[in-house]
Amino acid sequence: MDEILLQILNGLDKGGAYALIALGLTIIFGTLGVVNFAHGALFMLGAFCAVAVKAFLGMEKVTLDPTQTTAWGTPMEIRQPYMEAWFGEFGRLVVDFSVPFSVLVAVPVMLIVGIAMERGLIRFFYKRPHADQILVTFGLAIVLQEIIKSFFGANPIPQPAPEAAQGMIDFGIALGFDAGNVVYPAWRLIYFLFSLAVIGGVFAFLQLTTFGMVVRAGMADRETVGLLGIDIDRRFTVVFGIAAVVAGLAGAMYTPILSPDYHMGMDFLVLSFVVVVVGGMGSLPGAVLAGFLLGILQSFASMNEVKDIFPGIDQIIIYLIAVVILLVRPRGLLGRKGVMEH
């Protein structure tokens, strides 16, 4: 029982990342009709916002100590972070909280990146076949990856959570288990709650604001909204920016869980497309539901008891579920008839 609970928690934090990426993909597909293969790269760019913020906050004053030499005979470098030198303990605390702070930076940066991507490249492909869109966005993803690699290298870069969030939370006691039986890292729970908050924020924005109402109307019937005199293209540009922000936030907060490297977006991209398809193309609640569902199923498939019966099931479970769902419900879990079928 305790292991089942732990695997559910695993699935929820993993599913949080899937759901956030799939949500952005669905918004873009639903509004602009674009299959965005660069969406994983936006997740990666968000993660590197966190890396850049940490590098900026952790900038060091380098002085040479001629009394000590390195193993290769040059004077030893003495490094001290400016933040610590200037602000003492407070400066150290600011560097320690670089990941949460990076969220504040990721929002404007990703919004600009998203809008620039849409205006600079994607809009020229609205009327082109999906194959062209896939090729250009996939190419863009590779370009973005290589740019990041040229600046930050190919190795993963450690990005620890704030010290205060590095511990474990013991659920077991509250649920009647022995102490220490159901413990889970605090940061992963924070990530799960953060993903719920972002998902809630996006839904609230689309459901409760006039802007959101117009966007939803545009998703349902773009032409009619245009005939009403509303510049739907401009709004869709902002929507692309918002989708980029959602992916970026998911990436920035995920860095303490997965040390970021230039390739991390590609690892999530294929899975997120499966999530979108399973959830139902164009269905926002479907994307979220499928994200969490596939995250949890992936975790359960990795249990030793399951692997003993079906060896290697953990590596194919996502695709197996996708096949079954598409056979039983060809439009996905929450896909509706007539949506995205032209």
Next chain:
Amino acid sequence: MSKLYVNRRGLLKGTAAAGVGLAAPTIFTSRAWSAEYMNEPTGDTVTLGFNVPQTGAYADEGADELRAYQLAVEHLNGEGDGGMLSTFSSKELKGEGVNGKKVAFVTGDTQTKSDAARASAKRMIEKDGAVMITGGSSSGVAIAVQGLCQEAGVIFMAGLTHSNDTTGKDKRANGFRHFFNTEMTGAALAPVLKNNFGSDRKAYHLTADYTWGWSQEGSIKKYTEELGWETVAAVRTPLGAGDFSQYITPVLNSGADVLVLNHYGRDMVNSLTQAVQFGLRDKEVNGKKFAIVVPLFSRLMAQGAGDAIKGIFGSTNWHWSLQDEGSKAFVKSFGQKYGFPPSQAAHTCYCQTILYADACQRAGSFRPSAVGAALEGFSFDGLGNGPTEYRAADHQCFKDVLVVKGKENPSSNYDLLEVVEITPRAQVEYPAELLGGELGPYNDGA
């Protein structure tokens, strides 16, 4: 107006002429046609092929390998401070090239993919005339390229490859490995684990699901079970899994008190970081402090894991903090040129280049069979690992093995590992038959 008449005789003549014409380029350009062996150097240079990952997840390690190769070529051609040429026990190389020829090089990108690595090696052999191929950061790639070099008739000096299979069941006469292997890691690490954690332990393995992972898991299980440890479970994880949490949570309540991470590269960085996140490093199980072991450590990868490596035991082929004359000379030479110390991958690649060049010089030829004969059974010193021998039976180098531990208080980004024991060569030697395979005959490619 003239008419074109085609008769039988004319057609035959034309076909014959066309056949000669088509065959001519192959006849005149084939390197093996007139040479005594594949890519026999005829000018005043000899070309080596450095096949390293320049893109993909191991690009940083590949870049470090390339730095070492460039340094080795400089030293062979008499430039720079000479590096380990001055400490190498063989004094055949004088910094005047090899066999009177300047050393030149071409590079290829393995992408850490077997097919891409074979394609780049093939291009360097067929198009660039490389007489030797070296490099790489993966056992799968090394085995694939070694097979290609055997077929093509050039020598392969393996880079970073740790699977037993490279010089075990997949060994080839034209292939040589300086790096150690999982069998040696198991033999070196087990006694240190016993001294630190005792002989009554329950181990849980997470293993990368490919040739190196299986090899590493097998060796560690064999040696730790001999100590009296029990293997609770050995779970295969997909390569590049990213988030390992679903594999780590079952460890928590499995009764195991040791987690062995048979992972390398990104997988190692992620699984170790996440295992520490799940509190395994500070946990107590069965009344004992939980232990995490990473059998193959790499300083480059350790940088990616940050603080998570503190106190974690593992093994490495070489470390820049060693104080023998060879290591000091290499670190000085590399550090002065690039501003930071070399990795173990850089070290093994540098050594392989020097060893190949020295063997060519001693053989007086670049012919693969002659170079191979010069390497077989060759004993040397001064290259950073103490007295070493290239065993003739399997083309595997035998030398001391370093057991290391993540430093608690590193002084810099490079000072992450401390050497806790130098396991003597005699303790890690094994009979060549143990790992199976046949070298077969040399292929000179002529």
